[in-house]
Structures are given as C-alpha cells and as structure tokens.
Amino acid sequence: MFDRQFGNGIMGPLALGMLLVVPLPGRGQDAEATTDGKVRVYFGTYTRGDSEGIYVSLLDLASGELSSPVLAAQAVNPAFLAIHPKQPWLYSVGEVGDFAGRRSGAVYAFRIDPPTGMLTLINEQPSGGTGACHASLDRTGRFLLVANYGGGNASVLPIEADGRLGDATAFVQHEGSSVDPRRQTAPHAHAAYVDPENRFALVVDLGLDRVMIYRFDAQHGTLAAHDPPWVAVNPGAGPRHFAFHPQGRFGYVINELQSSVTAFAYDAAQGSFEELQTISTLPAGFQDDNTTAEILVHPSGRFLYGSNRGHDSIAVFAIDPEHGRLQAVQHQATGGRTPRNFGIDPTGQFLLAANQASDNVVVFRIDASTGQLKATGHQIQVPTPVCVRMVPIAD
Numbered sequence: 001m002f003d004r005q006f007g008n009g010i011m012g013p014l015a016l017g018m019l020l021v022v023p024l025p026g027r028g029q030d031a032e033a034t035t036d037g038k039v040r041v042y043f044g045t046y047t048r049g050d051s052e053g054i055y056v057s058l059l060d061l062a063s064g065e066l067s068s069p070v071l072a073a074q075a076v077n078p079a080f081l082a083i084h085p086k087q088p089w090l091y092s093v094g095e096v097g098d099f100a101g102r103r104s105g106a107v108y109a110f111r112i113d114p115p116t117g118m119l120t121l122i123n124e125q126p127s128g129g130t131g132a133c134h135a136s137l138d139r140t141g142r143f144l145l146v147a148n149y150g151g152g153n154a155s156v157l158p159i160e161a162d163g164r165l166g167d168a169t170a171f172v173q174h175e176g177s178s179v180d181p182r183r184q185t186a187p188h189a190h191a192a193y194v195d196p197e198n199r200f201a202l203v204v205d206l207g208l209d210r211v212m213i214y215r216f217d218a219q220h221g222t223l224a225a226h227d228p229p230w231v232a233v234n235p236g237a238g239p240r241h242f243a244f245h246p247q248g249r250f251g252y253v254i255n256e257l258q259s260s261v262t263a264f265a266y267d268a269a270q271g272s273f274e275e276l277q278t279i280s281t282l283p284a285g286f287q288d289d290n291t292t293a294e295i296l297v298h299p300s301g302r303f304l305y306g307s308n309r310g311h312d313s314i315a316v317f318a319i320d321p322e323h324g325r326l327q328a329v330q331h332q333a334t335g336g337r338t339p340r341n342f343g344i345d346p347t348g349q350f351l352l353a354a355n356q357a358s359d360n361v362v363v364f365r366i367d368a369s370t371g372q373l374k375a376t377g378h379q380i381q382v383p384t385p386v387c388v389r390m391v392p393i394a395d
Contacts, residue, residue, distance in 0.1 A: 037061050039345050040117045043069065043354065043361065044081045044092060044387030050359075051383035054078050054092060054110075056117040059390065064350050064363045064376035073119035075108055081389040082135045082144065088112035089163040090119060090389075091144055093132035099124075105132025105148055107157060109165045114393075123164040128155035128171050134191040134241075138198055143169070143221040145192035147203060152187030154203045156221045169221035178209040179235045180257060190256075191241045196248035200226065200271040204253060206238045211253055213271055231273040233262050241294055246301040250324035254281070254295035254306045261295065261306055261317070263324055277325050281306045281315040294341045299348040303329075303371030307339040307353070314342065314353060314364075316371050332373040335362035343388035350376070354385035361385055 038058045045051040056072040059065075078092040094106030105127035110119035129151020136145050137159075144157045144165065156170035174187035188207035194216055195202065201216040201223055210230040214223040233239050238257030244266070245251065251264045251273060259281045264273040281292050290310030297304050297319070304317040304326060316330035334342075336355025343352050344366070351364045351373055361382050364373040 038393060039347075039390050040393050041066065041343070041352065042072065042081055042083070042090065042117075042387075042389045042391070043382045043385045044078045044341075044389070045382065046079060046095075046356075046384040046386055047076050049383055054081070054090075054119060055382055055385075056119075057380060058117075059345060059350065059352070059363070061345065061347060061349060063378070064365055065378045066352075066361065066363060066380045069380055069382050072117060073110055073121065076106075078108065078387075079132075080134045080387045082137050083389050083391045084137060084159070084163070085141050087141070087163060088114055089122070089159070091135055091137070091165070093127060093135050093146060094124075095132055097130045097150065099126050102126060103130055104128060105130055105146075105150070107132065107135065107144065107146055107165055109159075109163055111163060122162070125157055125165045125167070128168055129153040129189075136191075136193050138194045138216070138218060138221075139196070140198065140218055142218070145194065145201060147189040147192040149188050149190055149206075152189055152205070152207060154189050154192045154223075156201075156223060158221050170223040172203065172212075172214065172223055174203070174205055174208060174212065176208050178207060180238065183207070183238060183257060184209070184236070190239070193242055193244075195266070195268065195271070196244055197268050199268070202242055204239045204242050206240055206256060209233050209235055209237055209239065211239060211242065211273070215271070226271055228272055231264065231275070234258065234260075234278060237262070237278075240292065243295045243297045243304070245297055245319070245324065246299065250276075250319075252295055252297065252304055252326075254292045256291045256293070259290045259292050259308065261304070261315075261326060263326055265324060276323070279317070279326050279328065281308055282311055283331050286311055293339065296342070296344055298344060298366070298371060299346070300368075303366075305342065305344070305351065307334070307342055309338045309340065309356075312337055312339060312355070314339065314351065314373060316373060318371060329370060330372045332364065335375060335379060336360045340386045341388050343390050345390050346392055352388050352390075354382070354388050356384055356386055359383050359385070361388070
C-alpha cells in the first residue's frame, strides 16, 4: 500500500550547502571510479532506518554490475527525482507535510559534480501541497512540474539560468472523489508530465480516477483549462503514473488499486485520449493483495514494463506498433519485496528494480527481441529505495 512519511525538509550539513559523501556501511568503493562504458544511477529514498537521502552508483553497461552506492546528498524523503536533460542539475521532491512553516511538501535543486556525481544543494522551494510525490521536467528543461499527493494539487516551478528553482508560475487544485472508501475520498495527484509536443500537461489523479489535461504554456510555465479536461479510467482503478510511447501516438497509465494498465490512443493536435484497452498486470489466478507503482516504455517502443507490489514482480508487455495494444509476455520476480520503482538504462539493455521493503536494487538484462527480463546476478543494498534515475556520464 501507499507509504506516506512526512518530515520537515532538508536538514544537517546540506542545509548549509555543504557537500557530504558517506559510503554505506560495509561498502568500500565510491562512485568516483572509471566511467568508461558506465551510466550514473541515482536513488531517491525514504529517510528512515539507515537512509540519509539520495544515493549514487555506477552501472557497468557490459556486465550489468552496479558499484557500491554512496550518499550523494542528505535530504528528507527525496522520494522522486528528475534530472535535467542538458545541464548538471538534479531535482527532487521532499515528501513532507510541513516545509518552511507552512503545510507543504518541498522541492530541492541540486548541482551535480560531473567527475564524481556528488550533489550540492542550490536552493529549495515549497511544492504547494503536502506529500510531494512526483516531479518531471518539461521538454525545454525550463520548468519543473510537481504533483502533491496529500494536497491533491500540482505546481509548475521555473528553472533559472543557474539551475535554481523560482517561485511557482502555476498551481492547480483538484476537487472531488471516486468510489474507493479508503483511498479515494479526496483528490490525490500522483504524477505530472508534459506531452511529447510540450503543449499539454497531464496530472494523474489517483483519488479521482482521472488523468487531468491542461494546456501548457512553455514560454511562461502556466497551466490553463482544456477541453476535454480529463480522460477517465475504470471507477476504483486508482491511476498512478503515465508513460508516452516514443512515437507520441499512444499513452499508458498504470492503475495502482486495480493492478492494471490502460492503453490510450493520443491525438496530439487536440490533446485528447481514446481508450484502447485495460489489461491486468498480474498473472491469472493470483489472489493476494497487490498494488502497482511504476510504468515505463522501452526506448525502442516495443515493450512496456510495470511494477507489482505484493506479487513483487515486473510485468512485461509487448506493444503492437500499429495499434498500441498490449500483450502480456512475462512476470519477472524482482528479487526483493515491494518494487516501488524501476529504471531502464539509456541503451535499453538493463532494468534496475528498486525493492523498497527489502532495501535492495536488482539488475535484469532485457532481451532485445522479446523484452523479457533475466536476472544478471548483480544487486546492491540501498536503504528504502523508492526512485531510480539514470544519466549518461559526460566526457
């Protein structure tokens, strides 16, 4: 089920802009190793137990081996990360209930040190609502979109020339409820994205069973009402995250409460969706409790992946290239408990599954022909991992 841990923003040395690099207990090698044929991997976490913030590792693209992770920056509940596409900047939500004396989550801006991958705080801003749980960048890298689960709202924050976050340029508050008496008595914005053309913004609301659609002004970072204002999923489905197909013709939402994926055809000119299919993420006959979490389309556009928490697996689907419909091909155990999030490396060779409840990240090789996953035998210990983000290493 959902895990919402609230705190009070960044603390410790990071609040003073200091750089702290601390190897995990029992680990001897940090991320400042040779970077030939490697990708840098960042892990967002919940800061309870041994976790202190954001961790960094290196993925070897030949073997799938991950280097021993080190603490890149201290932060409270940096649960979801976004990396700038052109500059050495990383952004994180702080999934907290109070920030700077107000009922709000936090958003942190960090500068990446290119040789080491370590992070230094640039600045921080309120997210606009409690329980900030997701952030993504627009296509220009000028704006950060943030979803607040507890507040049931979303914000847009500008990114200044030096990477710092400015005051919010847009804010939308959702209203309403849906049919689940425990999880859907109020709006719960769970993710926010722009479409491939950077013309429309989508806010996935678990509490409303809707993907809200807004017109996005890429010059000023504002959101405006759109017609249609949303696309709905099945009552009680609980939509959580969204993924566009690389061609931009299809979109997919993973439904947390009903363990399913809904496929849509997307009209980029109109900013509208037509439902194509809803398919279970679980194998036939599975009856125990399960909720889904992350959804990603493979860079090739041929496969789609979704995580099951309870069944503790990655569901693998083949995508019909002409019609966008899905066909289940595999359910791969993640080698741990509660796979909250996962990432696919930029070359499309490996999938990294972050198992929140067992404190480990497991590496799988992706079959380029079938999309199926096979364990590499490589894994690392990361405390309470809840987000995986990868970035090529600059020369």
